Amino acid sequence: MSVFKEHKTIADRASSDRSRHRHKIEKAIKESIKDVVAEESIIGQSGKKKIRIPVKGIKEHRFVYGMNEKNKQVGSAQGKEVKEGQRIGHRRRARAQEGEGNKPGNKPGEEMYEIEMSLEELAGYLFSDLNLPELEKKNFKFTTQEKMKRKGKRPYGIRPRLSKKETIKQKIRRKKAAIKAGSYDPESGERFSFHESDLRYKHIAPVTKENTAAVVFFVMDVSGSMTKSKKFLARSFFFLLYQFLNHKYSSIDVVFVSHTADAHEVNEEEFFTQVPNGGTMVSTGLNKVEEIIDKRYHPNNWNIYTFYCGDGDNWSIDNKDTLAAFRRLKEINQTMCYTEIGKLYSYKEYSLFAGSQEKRLWDWTKLVEGKNFKRVRLEESKDIWPAFKKLFGGKS
Amino acid sequence: MADWSMEELLEWDKKICSLGEGLKLDWYPIEYEICDYKEMMGHMAYTGLPTHYRHWSYGKSFDRIQTEYNLGMSGLPYEMIINSNPSISYLMTENPMPTHILTMAHCVGHSDFFKNNRMFAETGADTVIDRFKSAGKRVKKYMEDPNIGIDKVENILDSCHTIKYQVPRTPGLKRRNHKQLKKYYKDLIKKDDSGRFNGFNINKIPLEPDTNLLAFISEHNRYLEEWERDLINIVEQESLYFIPQACTKIMNEGWACMIHEKIVNSLGIPDNYFLSFIRLHNQVVRPHLGRINPYHLGFKIFKYIEEKQGFDECLRVRETHNDETFIKTYLNEELCKELNLFTYSFNNREGYNKVIDVSGKESWQRVRDDLIKSIGLNSIPVVIVKELKKDGTLILQHEHDGRDLELSEANKVFEHINRLWQGDVRFTTIIEDETWEF
DSSP, X not given: OOEEEOOOOOSOTTHHHHHHHHHHHHHHHHHHHHHHHTSGGGTTOOTTOEEEEEEOSOOOOOOOBOSSTTSOEEEEOTTSOOOTTOEESOOOOOOOOTXXXXXXXXXXXXXXXXXXXXXXXXXXXXXXXXXXXXXXXXXXXXXXXXXXXXXXXXXXXXXXXXXXXXXXXXXXXXXXXXXXXXXXXXXXXXXXXXXXXXXXXXXXXXXEEEOOEEEEEEEEXXXXXXOHHHHHHHHHHHHHHHHHHHHHSSEEEEEEEXXXXXXXXXXXXXXXXXXXXXXXXXXXXXXXXXXXXXXXXXXXXXXXXXXXXXXXXXXXXXXXXXXXXXXXHHHHOSEEEEEEESOOOOHHHHXXXXXXXXXXXXXXXHTTOSSSEEEEEESSGGGHHHHHHHHHTSOO | OOSOOHHHHHHHHHHHHHHHHHTTOOOOOEEEEEEOHHHHHHHHHTTTOTTOOOOHHHHHHHHHHHHHHHTTSOOOOSOOBOSSSSEEEEEETTSOHHHHHHHHHHHHHHHHHHHHOGGGTTSOTTTHHHHHHHHHHHHHHHHHOTTTHHHHHHHHHHHHHHTTTOSOSSTTOXXXXXXXXXXXXXXXXXXXXXXXXXXXXXXXXXXXXXXXXXXXXXXXXXXXOHHHHHHHHHHHXXXXXXXXXXXXXXXXXXXXXXXXXXXXXXXXXXXXXXXXXXXXXXXXXXXXXXXXXHHHHHHHHHHHHHHHHOHHHHHHHHHHOOHHHXXXXXXXXXXXXXXTEEEEEEETTTTEEEEEEESOTTTHHHHHHHHHHHSGGGGSOOEEEEEEOTTSOEEEEEOOSSOOBOHHHHHHHHHHHHHHHTSOEEEEEEETTEEEEO
């Protein structure tokens, strides 16, 4: 005889371990996202696009045999015919052995959580890591605009702002009170007239309003010296910036300006795929930005961000104009950023080409540096996130 | 709501028990806990033990079980039973009566196996529940201790879990610590006059290659704090408890299937129950194409033994064998061919699994031997402690049997061993015929 127990459900015993596990996943996601930022696949996609993020680090490891010819498995195939040498199952890629490219996700059998999220959510995740409240104070001074707004009624004012409705309301109120007090008899036919104290005027006061719209200028040098890989870095960086600002502002406009020796406003696709040609005059790009700001984005109404990206090459005769343009832009921008891609050449190296007197843009732009003007350097994709933090996080 | 009542359960149980006795079975009393599917998932996640300690990995398996269940990818098991005295088993409220009958008959088979198979002799079925309860309480205590905390406890457990299968594969052998082993060898050398111990270094640690990594670390790592050592021992003890089950999975399931079939067939169940029973039974013992279904394989072999040698022989087999010897002794050419067993492996160049051997006149023995190599603990690499150097370096070695380790995994495990050992560790294996040191 066996015993049967019908016990009352106690609290879900796995709950605390489950939340612990999820906590670990969450942490791993944040870790992985930083890798994802450096990866190609997400750059230049629209914000709604779903991406899959591989999350590692919560796998439990064991000693196991590798997947190879010597590791034989046994199966049964009752009622089916199997021949020696027959291929079974689907084609799979071999597990990457140590040393030969350790790209995540290639290894079948590797336990991998894939989290699907839109780029917007991803950006949210990323930026929740940066200390936003502090950021807001430091770097998000919104431009303000003064506007006249109605602000209630008051008993004095100029005639055109007389509020008839409110005035009559005041008179009715006084009349009712008078009836109650017995000082006025409504049956008497006597007219209950307006009094000076009934008059009410609309009040208008100036208020300052924060502009929550932003425009972002991405300016890039597309001359011959900007190689594909440099452009790719720029693209990744721009993507992150865009997502971040998009996260902060209610509406956001993006303007792409590409320049060689002259500048054009282009669309996103052209911006990243344009065939390079010609020399480099950075000032042309900046002047174009100024021109567009003048025409379409008044600094009083728009929070302006300009990100310039190049490899530091510039015609020496243009440096003066460039600096002047940087200085002008810095005044009207929330943040103006000069991004240089590639290694900073040693002094000797470039002096060979340009003469020892010559300074490069990186050095020149140091002169402009200040609260609204930042310089960052990107050498490889892993620099993107630190550079980003330097720009917005206060601390790098 | 369920379409059955407690009275019915009791009634069927009575019949099942008397039939079990008729089959000369001898099992622990069974305690059925009636639970809902959510609790069932909880029990599954914690390896069935009602008093198991906490760790996030069990939360992870719970989530996986739940997802798979919700997506309809897998059902929940009909039976789950613990090797304890009394044997604890779970019945899911949502299941219909025929399923319960099958489950209960099946559990009698398992419990009988636990009680009689020699592999289980040292598992301490009488005390296991209390032992796990105590371990669970201690883990909880360490987690709540302000000087330790959940993170530190998890770190140790994470590391222990990576090598939890690196324990001796012969159940029941009591581990001798270094002191005992030293005494044993000293006595042996004293009595020995054949000279076979000439050059034997009595000061070496360990004196015999040690396959129990956890126990070795617990014994020889001097930097461990008491709670850390306790955690390592807890994981080791759990592994040792489960080793017999890993060694007898095929037999155990095959036996239980045979028993439930026998019992249900003579139970005199109504026709409508009988149809559900046949459906369930076939689901459980059907072959899985390209894989080994332990229920199927074990059931087939036991049926074959019964057919050729009678049920009494089956009773003897369930007592004395483990999966390895069971297959070696009873899986013959005829059965291999009938089950159409074949071996395959992954061909790196082609990117496909390729069939190597099918069960033919000459090749069936190779298939059988490869099967033995791939079942239970044989599918897990053996790693031994070779030496503990004077300077504290731990020398580990993978016992290479032709199968190379998966390096990316081994690297990760190696890091964990390093963490547990808190000193230098050297680990060698063979990769593509060349020695590989970590």
